Amino acid sequence: MRYIRFFYLTAILALGLSLCAKAQHKKSKPNIVYIMSDDHAYQAISAYGHGLNHTPNIDRLAKEGVMFTRASATNSLCAPSRAVLLTGKHSFVNGKIDNMAKFDWSQDNFAKMLQKHGYQTALIGKIHMDGLPDGFNHSAVLIDQGEYYNPNFVINGHKQQLSGYVTDLTTDMVIDWIDHRDADKPFCVLYHQKAPHREWLPALRHIESYTAITYPEPKTLFDNFEGRGTAAKTAEMNILKHMNWAGDNKVPPALMDELGLKEYMNWDKAAYTNNLGRMTAQERREWDAVYDPIMQTFKAQYPNMSSRELLQWRYQRYMQDYMGTVAAVDDGVGKLLDYLKANGLEENTIVIYTSDQGFYLGEHGWFDKRFMYEESLRTPLLIRYPKEIPPGKIADDLVQNLDFAPTLLDYAGIEIPKDIQGESFRALVAGKDTTWRDAVYYTYYEYPSIHMVKRHYGIRTDRYKLIHFYYDVDEWELYDLEKDPNELKNVYNDPTYASIKQQMTVKLKDVRKKYNDSPENDARYLPSK
Known part of the structure; x- marks a missing residue:
């Protein structure tokens, strides 16, 4: 009888320890x-x-x-x-x-x-x-x-x-x-x-303080894309040329008409109307109390603004x-x-x-x-x-x-x-x-479409980046990120980078093979003509 009791006590204790261990395991996750x-x-x-x-x-x-x-x-x-x-x-x-x-x-x-x-x-x-x-x-x-x-x-x-x-x-x-x-x-x-x-659209609690800030301009704000290929030159994401006046910069549609500002996207004015139209009457009053004076100042300045000044104004509004x-x-x-x-x-x-x-x-x-x-x-x-x-x-x-x-x-x-x-x-x-990978792989397919960024794939290593733009172009770009962190100079055809170009080309082929990507995949995802 003592043996049986001992057996049951041992079994119960073991079960309890097991349950505790499971509970502890659950909690440790x-x-x-x-x-x-x-x-x-x-x-x-x-x-x-x-x-x-x-x-x-x-x-x-x-x-x-x-x-x-x-x-x-x-x-x-x-x-x-x-x-x-x-x-x-x-x-x-x-x-x-x-x-x-x-x-x-x-x-x-x-x-x-x-x-x-x-x-x-x-x-x-x-x-x-x-x-x-x-x-x-x-x-x-x-x-x-x-x-x-x-x-x-x-x-x-x-x-x-x-x-x-x-x-x-x-x-x-x-x-x-x-x-x-x-x-x-x-x-x-x-x-x-x-x-x-x-x-x-910022929260109402932030609009007054943030619309009062002047942000430093990036060094490449006025980039002319010299030394780079077709893709950067033809992309449609320039703040001056391609950003919406009403939806993005909050210029009221009526003021756009008054100043002769044209929609770049056909949903520009509708975005403004729909987005601000979701506000309650009180929210809209608080919004307008901050943004209306900004737009009145812009109305007065616009006729005498150069294209450079207009880009700077739109950059600040964006930021x-x-x-x-x-x-x-x-x-x-x-x-x-x-x-x-x-x-x-x-x-x-x-x-x-x-x-x-x-x-x-x-x-x-x-x-x-x-x-x-x-x-x-x-x-x-x-x-x-x-x-x-x-x-x-x-x-x-x-x-x-x-x-x-x-x-x-x-x-x-x-x-x-x-x-x-x-x-x-x-x-x-x-x-x-x-130990970790020495290169990352990138793909982009949404072209032709909004912003018109061409299809491309490529790799980035610790120092270099190799990009292939394809579909309606066949262009390569190579950047030395140590010497050119802003990626302003494509050195793909620079003789001094010939060996780097060869190494990166081999690396790109290896990485594509590793992830099972291929020219066949590129073709499979092309838009139907």
Whole structure:
């Protein structure tokens, strides 16, 4: 009898220890907060040192974790970037090559894998892809690009208009979902802000202060593209020539008519009317109280402005509104970080801040993205995870959005599927592994289309960049980023770079082979004629 009792006590103890171990294992799995803003240039985060604005809350992630200085996108476009994030596969593999192509939600994604391993998941904010998001216990997503004021969300399949400013609403929904989650399970929430996407409408609390700022002009604001090929010269993203007067610069349609200003895009005036028309009467009064005097001053100055002065005026208008929308994003990051700390979630939660791609803030006279040039290719990337990542770390490694899915699966203790093309950088940021790729691969397909950036692909290494523009042209560009960080001189045909050109050409072929890309893929995604 004593033996039987001993046996049962031992079995119960073993079972208890097993349950405790399982519970501890569950608790040890990190929570994940993945923050992606839209079109947030790394230059517009003060931790990167460009002196354009102040983002104290995003900077906290740099101080308390790691800041990557050369993170990049594989395809600098909104929806394709999100597809790469979800799948860990290049655009030509996951099928979302541009903003028009359909995304197949039935294919696997990292959120589905997290769900299968006990995570509760949510997607809140912008996704810019058709269909009900698959892999999420909860979704509240904007329709297409979404709206800044009183936006429409599709919440678990049901459309609903919410009152308020989109950046604040997205933040509050994220916090509310975390607050009401199952506390016994780890969670992953994709917190996707619309801002600072075009057309830029800052929160009312920021408009007065940000419209009063004068921003330093980039050295290449008046770039004439001498020494470069057809692609840069024919792109339609010049602030003076191609930016919308009403929708972008907030010149009222009536004032456009009075001054004889023509629409570049046929939705210019409609964008202004629709965007501001979403405001309540009180919101519109507060808006007009700030913007009307700006426009009256412009009305008086316009007749005597040179084209150079007009470009400078439009640059300031652009930057003021762009940076104003960034301010609310930073507010939201601060509110979330404070919530995690106050609720004991700080230590075991991975917080990632990034953007879907880079963005031009007047460099080369441009706005928008799409090119493989640095301002468009590079993304901000800051990660805090106190358990593994030392504070204040700077990483110069060539990571890409291709790597997010495998990295997050790695942190969650889930085996990374062999068909994922990205690599986990978990060991890299923890200082346990110094080996990493020596080149990143880029593709761009959305041509002919808005902004008319030609189709291209290429590689970037530590020092050099090789780009091939194709389809209606056949042009190559090679840049020495150490000597020419602004990419003003194409040295592809420079004899002194002959050996570098050969090495980079071989490297490009090897990288394309590694990722199973080919001329056949390029041809498969050409537009039908």
